[in-house]
Amino acid sequence: MFDQLMNAATFTVPRLRMSGVRKSFGATRALKNVSFEVAPGEVHVLIGENGAGKSTLMKILSGAHRPDAGAVELEGKPFVPANPLHARRSGVAMIYQELTLAPHLSVEENILLGEEPARFGWLNRSRRRELARQALAELHHQNIPLDATVNSRSIAEQQIVEIARALIGQTKVVIMDEPTSSLTQADTENLFAIIGRLRQRGVSIIYISHFLEECQRIADRFTVLRDGESVATGDMAKADLPQIIQWMVGRPIGEIYPRFPHHRGKPVLEWRALAGRSKPQAASLTLHEGEILGIAGLVGAGRTESLRACFGLECIRSGVVLVRSSEATHRRPGQRLAGGVGLLSENRKAEGLMLNRSLADNLTLTRYGPLSRFGFIQNSRQRQATREWMDRLDVRAQDPGQSVSELSGGNQQKVALGRLLHHQASVFLLDEPTRGIDVGSKAQIYKLMGQLAAQGKAIIFVSSYLPELLGVCDTIGVMCRGVLSEVRLADQWTEHRIMAAAIGQASPAAA
Amino acid sequence: MNPSSPRKAFHVFRLINVAGPFFGLILVLGLFSLNSEVRPYLYTGGNFKIILTQTVIVAVGALGMTMIIVSGGIDLSVGSAVALTSVLGATLLVKGCSTSATVVLTVLAGGLIGLVNGLVIAGFRMPPFIVTLGMMGVLRGSAKWLAGNQTVNIPSSAPLNHLMALVSPTQLFPLPPGVWIAIGLAVVVSVLMRQTVFGRYIFAIGSNEATARLCGIRVPLQKVLIYALAGLLVGLAGLMQLSRLTQGDPTVAIGLELDIIAAVVIGGASLNGGTGSILGSMTGALIMAVLRNGSNQMGWQNFTQEIIIGIVIIIAVGLDQFRQSRLRT
Structure with a gap:
């Protein structure tokens, strides 16, 4: 109810907006012109070949790189994070393809890593436990033991811990980079359910994936990146896959699985x-x-x-x-x-x-x-x-x-x-x-x-x-x-x- | 977009990569020559002869250390190994061995030490840092034991003493034979590392051991060979140490391994393995020798030299990191 009211109130102001963003490294122009908008509670997929500039874009949003030109706005205000902590405090959280947990620490310690509730440097353990439990409960995964070390859990559970970590604080945007690449089918379904819950909470999700079928299932809108430019954006429901593939590669892919005549030998x-x-x-x-x-x-x-x-x-x-x-x-x-x-x-x-x-x-x-x-x-x-x-x-x-x-x-x-x-x-x-x-x-x-x-x-x-x-x-x-x-x-x-x-x-x- | 521009930038980066240590050497020489009292003496042939002769032991050790560090390993036992082999060489001479027999046996003893290092590291999959740290103590103790806790003096007429002797000290030439040996070996090891399959495998193992295994390289065997080969060079460095002091001293060369590692690192090698070059390491060794020599002539105290060299190591590696991060996109 409250979420809906908030959505209505902020409908005209996108949660996150990028316009004309450029970034070069030496002679390499990683981003030439990237523009897109994400509304509150929207799942927005970024589609593009490797090397199209998705990771550079993510690094700008997470504060690892600064754009050379262009504007990034978070809820209408300019957003240029100086470092990953700044980005996170501003409400933008990242979930990387390769998980970034501390393997020897416990689930609880990982969820609150860097955001430990403390007073004058003294850790408030009971508060930390409460926050970690809340975060997991929100994802409907209270079954993960808070005291277990992270490296004793499965990849799928580690990813849930990582998502729980992203939910600490006033998270407004969660960015997921190829989250399903190492998950089984069942864990992928589970992740989609979690994404649905985050969306209901009004969290915007930027989702990067190579699996177009997957994007079609969960996304509201999409943006296609090619060679550092945003070449197309639109509603996922109205888009068709061959068209998206053509935008990605800039040319029609005739036969994706070409057959060559060959015969079995010895x-x-x-x-x-x-x-x-x-x-x-x-x-x-x-x-x-x-x-x-x-x-x-x-x-x-x-x-x-x-x-x-x-x-x-x-x-x-x-x-x-x-x-x-x-x-x-x-x-x-x-x-x-x-x-x-x-x-x-x-x-x-x-x-x-x-x-x-x-x-x-x-x-x-x-x-x-x-x-x-x-x-x-x-x-x-x-x-x-x-x-x-x-x-x-x-x-x-x-x-x-x-x-x-x-x-x-x-x-x-x-x-x-x-x-x-x-x-x-x-x-x-x-x-x-x-x-x-x-x-x-x-x-x-x-x-x-x-x-x-x-x-x-x-x-x-x-x-x-x-x-x-x-x-x-x-x-x-x-x-x-x-x-x-x-x-x-x-x-x-x-x-x-x-x-x-x-x-x-x-x-x-x-x- | 001009298609040639990224390529040009790429070549400039590569040039800086290769020439970096040289710039460092020129910079250090240039800085010392700012002082008008030092300048006339610094650039004399005689002084360069001293610098080169002082570099030789570190340089020969750095040849083996470069192979080891590029392969992703480290050897902390070099200083002790030099002491032990120099005592062994002196003892053999005193016992009446011929010069050639002494040279062969001492170099082989160095090789044996390296072989043991390599066998333990590769055979038991132990970290080289720990194995060679242990060997550092074992070898130092053995040297003292062999020498009976005192120096072993060799006759001043022994032919071995010519190895590092400074004939006609005011001129650059003739250089001591040890300098020529070091230069010749540097060329050989450089070619070995760059142009032979064995050498390319050293880089492969240091860059990614899993890839090396995937590509059919017999990683343990290769490691044993690397440490044994480096050991032979350490044996030679021990002989040079013996020649320079005209005695086998079991307490000599304490901390030499750190000078050698510093030379390799200043020369652009990464302690993570996979990168480094002989040319760089030799330049690194020279930079350190020039710093020592220049500081002496400036009349700086020993502690000042130590502080300066420490700072130079940090700056050199810091610049390297900076360069690497600029290269990465």
């Missing part, structure tokens, strides 16, 4: 009842030349562990791995690479790439032979080889010597994939290759996978995103609690059947 990789330390329990499959084999399943089902055990990064407890029909179960990663098997890590930043090294170093790390003369690496050859891969993979960067940390997520992923191509791998183990990258780069990666299969390469494609699995793969298996189902032709699966198998509803082939 078997190149076989798992027979592969089992790791705890996961997988039993994974059997046969991968052929020219085949794209998808592995679906929930996060934590054991898909990543299967690939890592096969590649030699985790131990194999039992089972057999055959490469080109000869037994090769226990091998080091170096030996796998020598046999033409390459792994793309699901975690680009922590494992996939050397972030502070150059593109050239990252691309060529596993195969220096053709770049060397008399055992000495020739820098010119390394740069030339890197340039060729940059052109072929459409990696947008200034120079082969540029550090990969400066690239957008999509371009980084292309560099990580490029390393396997430069290595001339013939069997690709791709773990979530399209996670957290923009639609344009995704389409390029699908195309690349199709081309590789047409050349007779074999690919195992692990993904949590069902449309892409169904769109790209020839065959699909579903992993549930460490057990891989029978691998069947893709057209025998539907999203519904895969989901049922992933949550253990269908009878798995092996047990």
Whole structure:
């Protein structure tokens, strides 16, 4: 009731307004012209490819960067936060993609971190407990124990703690950056319910996501960013997806899942009842030349562990791995690479790439032979080889010597994939290759996978995103609690059947 | 938008990246030459010979330390290892070993020390800081034990003494053989780090160990090799220490490891691993030697030098951080 009155009173004044915001870093123009408005109690999604300027925008709102030009207003007053604390005190809270909790502190300590109720530096513990409990209650999650350390809770619960933290104080705007990227379906539903509750309280939400279907479900309005400019804004209910995608990439995407004619050849990789330390329990499959084999399943089902055990990064407890029909179960990663098997890590930043090294170093790390003369690496050859891969993979960067940390997520992923191509791998183990990258780069990666299969390469494609699995793969298996189902032709699966198998509803082939 | 402008800016950044330590060296030389009394002496060949000779031990140690720090490790045992190897070399000479046998055995002893460091660090997955901190005590104690708690004097006629001897002290040339050895080794290690697969793997491990493993690099083996190789260089530094003092002194080179680490860090290496260069580290070692030499000639006391060098380290790393943050977008 009160909320409604307030909404009516402030209807003409948007909660947050950005107009003509610009920001450059050296010669890079991250934001050229960004304008949008968010009303009180509105869920506003920001859509754009990686590198479109979303993160810079967030950093301006959180006080990490200052805009070069343009105006930001919070409830009609100029808003230029000097630092993250200032932004939060003004009522703007951030929830980052990578959670920013202190892992060794308790849930309660984390919720009130930086805002501890205190008098002359003395902590008021009972008040802190009360505030933390209130915040969790507001999210309907009183079940999370306040005394548990944060690192003992699941990712989904940690995210709820993070949201609870954002609710401390007079929060007016909550900004969420890709909040569902590491959540399961059920936790995602739960998050949407929480967003609904925040909206009822009159909190405005700026929501960043690559999952357009998700945006359609929860958003009131949207703004599309492209190359640092806001190119379109409107009501989500009236928008259609192909149009939004076209705004994002600036060109119509013809076929997002292109098919290249390819046929199955000889078997190149076989798992027979592969089992790791705890996961997988039993994974059997046969991968052929020219085949794209998808592995679906929930996060934590054991898909990543299967690939890592096969590649030699985790131990194999039992089972057999055959490469080109000869037994090769226990091998080091170096030996796998020598046999033409390459792994793309699901975690680009922590494992996939050397972030502070150059593109050239990252691309060529596993195969220096053709770049060397008399055992000495020739820098010119390394740069030339890197340039060729940059052109072929459409990696947008200034120079082969540029550090990969400066690239957008999509371009980084292309560099990580490029390393396997430069290595001339013939069997690709791709773990979530399209996670957290923009639609344009995704389409390029699908195309690349199709081309590789047409050349007779074999690919195992692990993904949590069902449309892409169904769109790209020839065959699909579903992993549930460490057990891989029978691998069947893709057209025998539907999203519904895969989901049922992933949550253990269908009878798995092996047990 | 002019497409070439970001590229140009990028190259300027790279130039600053490479040339940064050089600017530092020129700046330090320039500052000392402001004093008209010091200037005529500072720029003489004889003085440069002294500076170079004083740099040699830190420089040779910094060659190995650069490899270790770039790989994401650290070695705190260098000072003690230099003391132990210098005592060992002196003892061998006194016991009647030939010069060549002494040189080979002492350098190998240094390599053995590094091998032990590497095996413990890689084999038990222990933090290098702790392992080498422990080794610092072990080696210092061993040096005192081996020397019987006193210095081991070698005959002044021993050929080893020529290694660091200053012949015709008013001219730059001839430089002591130790200086040439250090320059030659710097070239070799620099090429090793930049142009060989072994060297690229050092950078890979320091930048991201998980990536290195993913790319098939045998990280533990590689680490053992890095520490062993650095150990050989420390053995050589021990010989140079012996030659400079013409005696094996078990209490020598206390805190040398900190000078070496400072030289590497002033030269642009990150203690987080993944970045650094031999050229930078050598320049860093020279900056420290010039600071010492210049301060002496200004008539500044020892404590002043220590304060100045401490401040220079902080400024150098501070500038580096600033530069890194500007590079990042």
